[in-house]
Amino acid sequence: MADLVSHPDEVKVVSRRFGQGATNIDRYLEMDGYKAVQKALGMEPDAIINEVKNSGLRGRGGAGFSTGMKWSFVPKQSAKPKYVLCNGDESEPGTCKDRLIFEHDPHSVIEGVMIGGLAVGAQSAYIYIRGEYRYLLNIMQKAIRDAYAKGFLGKNIFGSGRDFDVYWHGGAGAYEVGEESALMESLEGKRGIPRIRPPFPAVVGLWGGPTVINNAETLASVPHIILGGAEWFAKIGPPKNGGTRLFCLSGNIAKPGVYELPMGYNLKKMIYEVGGGIPNGRELKAVVPGGASCPCLTADEIDVNMDFDSVAKAGSMLGSGGVVVVDDAQCIVKFALRTMKFYQHESCGWCIPCREGTDWLKKTLVRFHSGGGVMKDIDNMRYLAENMLGRTFCPLGDAAAMPTIAFVKKFRREFEDHLEGRPCPYEEEGALQQVPVMAH
Amino acid sequence: MQHELFDCPMAQSLNRSILMKFSDEFETRFAEMVPHYPTKRSALVPTLLYAQDEVGFLSDEVIAELAERLDLPVLEVHNVISYYSMLTTKPRGKFNVQVCTNISCLVRGAEDILHHCAKKLGVGHKGTTADGLFTLEEVECIGACSWAPAAQVNYDFHENLTTEKMDKVLDEYRRKATQ
Numbered sequence: 298m299a300d301l302v303s304h305p306d307e308v309k310v311v312s313r314r315f316g317q318g319a320t321n322i323d324r325y326l327e328m329d330g331y332k333a334v335q336k337a338l339g340m341e342p343d344a345i346i347n348e349v350k351n352s353g354l355r356g357r358g359g360a361g362f363s364t365g366m367k368w369s370f371v372p373k374q375s376a377k378p379k380y381v382l383c384n385g386d387e388s389e390p391g392t393c394k395d396r397l398i399f400e401h402d403p404h405s406v407i408e409g410v411m412i413g414g415l416a417v418g419a420q421s422a423y424i425y426i427r428g429e430y431r432y433l434l435n436i437m438q439k440a441i442r443d444a445y446a447k448g449f450l451g452k453n454i455f456g457s458g459r460d461f462d463v464y465w466h467g468g469a470g471a472y473e474v475g476e477e478s479a480l481m482e483s484l485e486g487k488r489g490i491p492r493i494r495p496p497f498p499a500v501v502g503l504w505g506g507p508t509v510i511n512n513a514e515t516l517a518s519v520p521h522i523i524l525g526g527a528e529w530f531a532k533i534g535p536p537k538n539g540g541t542r543l544f545c546l547s548g549n550i551a552k553p554g555v556y557e558l559p560m561g562y563n564l565k566k567m568i569y570e571v572g573g574g575i576p577n578g579r580e581l582k583a584v585v586p587g588g589a590s591c592p593c594l595t596a597d598e599i600d601v602n603m604d605f606d607s608v609a610k611a612g613s614m615l616g617s618g619g620v621v622v623v624d625d626a627q628c629i630v631k632f633a634l635r636t637m638k639f640y641q642h643e644s645c646g647w648c649i650p651c652r653e654g655t656d657w658l659k660k661t662l663v664r665f666h667s668g669g670g671v672m673k674d675i676d677n678m679r680y681l682a683e684n685m686l687g688r689t690f691c692p693l694g695d696a697a698a699m700p701t702i703a704f705v706k707k708f709r710r711e712f713e714d715h716l717e718g719r720p721c722p723y724e725e726e727g728a729l730q731q732v733p734v735m736a737h
Numbered sequence: 738m739q740h741e742l743f744d745c746p747m748a749q750s751l752n753r754s755i756l757m758k759f760s761d762e763f764e765t766r767f768a769e770m771v772p773h774y775p776t777k778r779s780a781l782v783p784t785l786l787y788a789q790d791e792v793g794f795l796s797d798e799v800i801a802e803l804a805e806r807l808d809l810p811v812l813e814v815h816n817v818i819s820y821y822s823m824l825t826t827k828p829r830g831k832f833n834v835q836v837c838t839n840i841s842c843l844v845r846g847a848e849d850i851l852h853h854c855a856k857k858l859g860v861g862h863k864g865t866t867a868d869g870l871f872t873l874e875e876v877e878c879i880g881a882c883s884w885a886p887a888a889q890v891n892y893d894f895h896e897n898l899t900t901e902k903m904d905k906v907l908d909e910y911r912r913k914a915t916q
Contacts, residue, residue, distance in 0.1 A: 299884055299896065378775075390839040390878040423773075428786055428823045429879050431892040464773040467783040470823030472877065486781035486807070488820035504775050547841035547882035554883050589840055589878075619841075619882060627844050635843050639877055645820070 299397060302554030304571045308533055310525075310541045311517050312557040315401040320436055322443040325404045331449055333520030337412045338457045340523075345416040349519060351527035353539025357394075358384055358475070358512030359588065359617040360692075361605035364519075368509055370499035371417040377506035381413040381422035382484065385513045386468055386475040388427055389588035390639060391619025394543035394555050395513040399426060399433035402517065403440035407450075407463055409516025412523060414461055417509050421462040424513075425484055428469040437465045472643035476691045477510040479645070490647045491691035514543055514618075534560025538604035542618050548585075549624035551576045561604040568599065568622060579624035583708075587616020589636050590696030592703030593623075613703070628723035629711045633704040634662035640697035651694035654685040658701055665715050675712050679705045757802040763787055767806075777807045781817060785824055794828045822877070830865045830872035832910045834858070835889045838875050841882035846899075850886050851875055853900040857907060870914050871907070 301316050309315075319325045337345055350365025371379060383406055387395040398406060410422035424441075426434045441463050444450045452460050466484055468474055474483040478492035481503050502508025518540055522530045531539040538560040544567060545555050551573030558567065564586060568574065575581050581596040586603070591614040594601065601611040608615040623632060641655040658681055661674050682698035682705075689695065705712060714722050759767075766787060770780045781803070788799050795818055804811045818824045834854055838847040851873075855861055858871050865872045881887030884896035888903070895906050 299881070299894070387880050388878055391841050391882050392878075393880045393882045393884075396880045427880070428783075428821070429889060429892070466773075467786060469782050469786045469821035471821050483782055484779060485776065486778035486817065488817055545883050547885055548844045553885070585840065621841050621844075621882070623844055632840060632843070635838065635840055639839055642822075642877060 299393070299400065300554065301397075302552060302556060304556055304558075306562070306566075306571060307557050308541050308559050309557055310521050310530075310533070311398065311402075311405070311514060311543060312555075314405070315397060317401075319402045319404065320400075320440065322404060322440070322447060325402075329524060330404055331408060331444075331455075333523040334408050334411045334415070334449075335455050337415050337523050338455055338459070340415075342416050342418060345412060345523070348527045349416070349522060352522045352530040353527075353534065353537055354515065354518055354522060354530065355538065355605055356512055357514035357518070357542065357618065359389065359590070359614070361615060364511060364515055367499065367511070368413065368416050370497065371419075371507045371509055372500060373418065375418075375507050377504070378421070379414075379417055379419035379507045380503045380509070381410045381417070381419050382477075382480065382503060382508055382510045383410050383422065383424040383513055383516050384475060384477065384480055384510055385424060385426040385430070385433075386471075386480060386483075387430075387513070387617075388472040388475050389590065389617040389619055390636075391545060391547055391585060391588045391621040392617040393545050393547075394618055396430060396433060397543070397555055398513050398517050399430065399437060403433075403437050404444065405517040405520055406437075406513055407440060407444055409511075409519040410463055411450075411454075411461055412519050413509055413511065413516060415459075417507070419507075419509070420460055421464065423464050423466050423484060423503070425466045425468060425474075425480060427474075428467055431467070434465060434467045441465055472639070473645045473691070473693055476693065479691065480510065481508065488645070490645050491693075493690055512617075535602065535604050535607075538606065542603070542615075544603070545619045546572045546622065547619065548622035549575055549577075549579060549627070550622040558603070561602040561607065564594070564601050564603050564620070565599045567603065567620065572620075572622070575622065575624050577624075577626075579626055581622065582625045582627060583623045583629065583632075585619070585621040585623070585700070587614050588619035589621070589639060590614070590692075590699060591616040592699050593707065595707050614699075626723065628666075628721055629704055629708040630662065630666050630715050630721065631723065633701060634659070634666050636700055636704075637662050637697065640693065644693060644697070648689050648694070650685045650688040651697065654681055654694065655697045657681055658697070665712065666721060668715065668718060668720055670712070670715055671717055672713075675705060675709060757788075757792070757796075757798045759788065759791055763791055778809055781807055781809070781814070782821065785814075785818060785821075789824060793831075795824060795826045800826075828865075829863075831870050831914060832890050833872045833874060834907070835874045835876040835879065837877070837879045837881065837885070837887050837889075839878040839882075841878070842886040845885045847886040849900060850888065850898050850903050853903055854888075854907070857904065870911060 355361040474489035479489035483489040583593040641659040646652040682701040685698040836851045
């Protein structure tokens with residue numbers, strides 16, 4: 298449904314079956330489908346975990362934690378059933394990659410959760426897809442049914458004597474549910490409020506059982522690692538950053554789209570060569586490199602390699618792969634305000650620094666953007682945001698604070714241009730529009 | 738009822754025999770879904786959305802019915818509903834026009850799309866047109882960032898929007914409704 302794009306620099310691993318009709322299980326089988334899980338059935342669990350560890354695969358949801366390491370934390374023995382949970386609640390602004398995986402290659406996710414299950418000793422998995430993606434939930438339901446019909450799921454899979462079940466589950470609209478402990482709460486039929494850790498999900502997760510939670514792109518990478526080998530996958534990217542990423546180019550860019558590029562691909566090249574640069578004769582002002590929660594980079598900070606470690610070194614995060622490009626016609630104060638409205642709306646309200654902090658920041662930014670800001674607000678915003686960092690149950694508070702600190706720090710001049718009595722310099726004369734206030 | 742101490746009196750007063758009847762499709766899916774989980778209530782969130790799709794909103798009857806089926810107090814079901822942005826206890830139009838104004842859409846003119854819809858439909862955020870056809874809603878990121886600006890009408894994505902394209906989209910839904 299969503300348009301596909303391509304570029305010669307792409308290395309198609311996760312996206313290799315996009316546009317090839319792989320939602321059809323027979324077509325999927327023709328393209329090495331379900332070979333990886335059969336191979337994994339012949340491997341020791343530790344060998345699977347080591348293969349994934351050695352591949353350098355790191356969590357594609359944003360945290361960038363080693364997937365193999367995560368799997369190794371699941372206790373071997375457990376009185377309660379173990380689970381694999383696929384996080385397909387994709388809702389980080391700027392991110393639209395899991396959508397393409399579910400749309401074009403749903404069986405790769407099924408295979409991914411199966412291999413994860415074999416590695417940690419789980420016998421069932423849940424694939425959680427956000428409520429807005431109803432058509433993808435339908436695609437996934439059909440894929441799961443087809444896999445059962447072929448005997449790939451259920452009892453005695455591939456004649457191995459082992460059983461494995463995969464279930465689909467739909468959300469109903471909540472960014473917060475993308476956080477792993479909130480995701481489990483939601484799957485258990487509750488409000489998506491994060492759980493305090495420890496215990497970590499690997500030890501006490503879904504219904505109290507040890508649970509591995511991975512992003513859809515992470516899981517879709519796993520079958521390719523099992524088939525192609527850890528060494529091949531690791532070599533695609535720089536050290537400790539194996540494989541590729543689905544980068545979602547969006548915003549003020551000539552050729553937006555989801556491109557699969559090797560880890561460590563240069564951001565400047567990504568914007569100007571892959572994405573075709575900034576259209577309409579405009580100049581680049583800022584880039585949000587990994588979804589709304591990542592601190593922005595200014596135009597002179599974009600010569601950075603897009604792998605977890607290099608982007609962290611540059612003071613931001615690789616995040617979820619959502620590269621949002623902002624040109625010089627855009628008002629950063631308004632952009633910061635829209636970002637904060639999002640976090641304020643999505644904060645679950647469970648802990649005070651996030652609930653109050655996002656609300657104060659939003660109110661300050663609304664006032665600022667409408668011309669009622671005062672000088673001390675600028676430092677107050679930074680102070681407020683800095684005091685949210687690390688003081689919340691889940692990373693939503695950090696996700697709201699980090700971009701705000703960067704906007705204020707890197708674009709202070711633009712905030713000053715909005716001081717009391719001065720209309721927003723970016724709005725057309727006489728048409729000072731406010732971002733409509735969310736009434737939720 | 739299992740949790741009568743916590744149940745709201747309104748739900749208790751409802752006669753079981755007059756509670757909701759859902760479509761066969763709903764019932765088949767519900768029957769398939771519940772055994773997927775070790776606890777019944779785990780089916781709650783997707784079930785609420787499927788029920789809402791049939792009825793149009795989560796009425797007291799729907800809530801009482803699902804609470805009964807999943808062994809939950811009505812209050813707890815309300816508690817869950819209030820958390821999820823797609824769930825609503827208020828009726829809305831046949832077509833829910835959800836315009837994303839989050840960052841990727843914002844920088845590509847999403848506000849123009851939203852204001853255009855508001856003007857054309859004559860309603861604001863969460864407002865419903867007098868003929869009950871359209872509800873307008875400004876929503877958070879819907880995962881269409883690379884095809885911005887974008888909107889969803891019910892579950893259908895409409896992408897790379899311009900005000901002209903949005904007009905056509907709305908006209909098409911109006912035509913569908915009046916056919």
